[in-house]
Amino acid sequence: MRNIMITRGWIVSTVLAGCLMGGSCSKQDTASLNAGIPTASFIYNELTPSSASSADNLELISTSTGSMKAYWTVLDDQGASVGEYVGDTVRLALTFAGDYTVKMAAGGPGGLSDTVQQSVHIAQDNTYAVGSTTLLGILSGAGLGKKERTWVPDRVLSTVIVWDTYANALGQINGGGGAWWAFGPGEIATDGSGRDGYFDDKFTFTFGKTGQMIYDDNNTVYLDNGGSGWTKALPAPWNSFQGTTSSTALYDLVPALKPWGSGTFGYAVSAAPAGEMKLGTITIKGKGGHFGLADKINGAEEVTPTASSVTYDVLQIDTDKVDDNGVHYDVLSIGVHYDASGDVFTFMLRSDR
Known part of the structure; x- marks a missing residue:
C-alpha cells in the first residue's frame, strides 16, 4: 500500500x-x-x-x-x-x-x-546575469562585468559601406570588394584630411533596465561637399565645404540640425534571432539619435532630423580581436536599409576591452 x-x-x-x-x-x-x-x-x-x-x-x-x-x-x-x-x-x-x-x-x-x-x-542591477556573448552583454559591457561601454567608428577600410544587400556588404567587410561606395584610404586618413568629424564620435551604452546611449560628437562634424542630401541643403559656403568643422557652430547656424549633436538617448536591444541576419537589432530612441552616420534612417536619408527612432540590424559580431599594439577589442557591424529599394548602409564600430 x-x-x-x-x-x-x-x-x-x-x-x-x-x-x-x-x-x-x-x-x-x-x-x-x-x-x-x-x-x-x-x-x-x-x-x-x-x-x-x-x-x-x-x-x-x-x-x-x-x-x-x-x-x-x-x-x-x-x-x-x-x-x-x-x-x-x-x-x-x-x-x-x-x-x-x-x-x-x-x-x-x-x-x-x-x-x-x-x-x-x-x-x-546584475551585470553577471547577462551572458558574455549576448548582444546586450556585448553592447553595454555587462558581459564583461561593466556598467557601460563606449563604441567608436573603427578606422579601417570599408568601415562604412553602401550596397544593395547585407550579404554583399558582409563580403566586403570580410575582405572582399565591389561595393557601390565605401570608406577608403582617404576617408580613414589620420593626417587631418580624413573624416575625423566622424571617427572622433563616441557612443556610450549604459547598462540598466532603462539604459541610455550617450552620444558625444566631440564638437566636430564632417561635411562632404554636398555629396549627401543634408549637406547639399546647407547654406553657402557649407554646401560646398569638404572637411571637418565645428558642429556647434554649424548647428547654431542651422538649428534644425541640433538633435544630431551630442546628447542622451534611449536604446533597446532585441536579441537573436531578431533582425534580418538573425543576430538581433539595436534601436536608438529619441529624435536625432543614431549609431553611425546621422542622416541614415530606416527607409530614408534625412535632410534634417525628424525620426523618433532608428533600428539597426546586427550583421556580425567579432569578439576579442587583437590589434597591432596588443589591445583586445570587439567589433560590431550593423546596418540599415536607407531607401525604398532596400539598399543598405553598413557601419563598423569598435570598443576596446
Whole structure:
C-alpha cells in the first residue's frame, strides 16, 4: 500500500505543475483520498553575484508543510513573467534592480495548496546575469562585468559601406570588394584630411533596465561637399565645404540640425534571432539619435532630423580581436536599409576591452 501511495503522490505532483502554470484543475481534481492538502509558505534571500559562473542574486526556499514539491512563478514590476520554476530551493539570476512578485504553491499527495506570494526587492542591477556573448552583454559591457561601454567608428577600410544587400556588404567587410561606395584610404586618413568629424564620435551604452546611449560628437562634424542630401541643403559656403568643422557652430547656424549633436538617448536591444541576419537589432530612441552616420534612417536619408527612432540590424559580431599594439577589442557591424529599394548602409564600430 505504501508504494501505491508514493506513486499517486508523484502523479499528483506532476499534474500540479500544470495547475499552477495556468491549467484548469482544482484541489478536488488532484487530491489523494487519504492525504491533506499542503500548507504553502516560503522565505527568500538576496544573494551577491560574483562572476558569470556565480550570477544568482535571489534564492527562494519553500518552508511548506505536507509538501513534496514547490512550484514558482516570478513576475517583474510590469506583471510580465520572468520565469516558472520547480523545486524546494530555487536560485535565480535576475538582471535588473527593482520589485518582483514571487508566487508559490506547494504540491503533495493531498493536492495543490493555495498560492502564496511575496514582493521581493532586488537592490542592484546584475551585470553577471547577462551572458558574455549576448548582444546586450556585448553592447553595454555587462558581459564583461561593466556598467557601460563606449563604441567608436573603427578606422579601417570599408568601415562604412553602401550596397544593395547585407550579404554583399558582409563580403566586403570580410575582405572582399565591389561595393557601390565605401570608406577608403582617404576617408580613414589620420593626417587631418580624413573624416575625423566622424571617427572622433563616441557612443556610450549604459547598462540598466532603462539604459541610455550617450552620444558625444566631440564638437566636430564632417561635411562632404554636398555629396549627401543634408549637406547639399546647407547654406553657402557649407554646401560646398569638404572637411571637418565645428558642429556647434554649424548647428547654431542651422538649428534644425541640433538633435544630431551630442546628447542622451534611449536604446533597446532585441536579441537573436531578431533582425534580418538573425543576430538581433539595436534601436536608438529619441529624435536625432543614431549609431553611425546621422542622416541614415530606416527607409530614408534625412535632410534634417525628424525620426523618433532608428533600428539597426546586427550583421556580425567579432569578439576579442587583437590589434597591432596588443589591445583586445570587439567589433560590431550593423546596418540599415536607407531607401525604398532596400539598399543598405553598413557601419563598423569598435570598443576596446
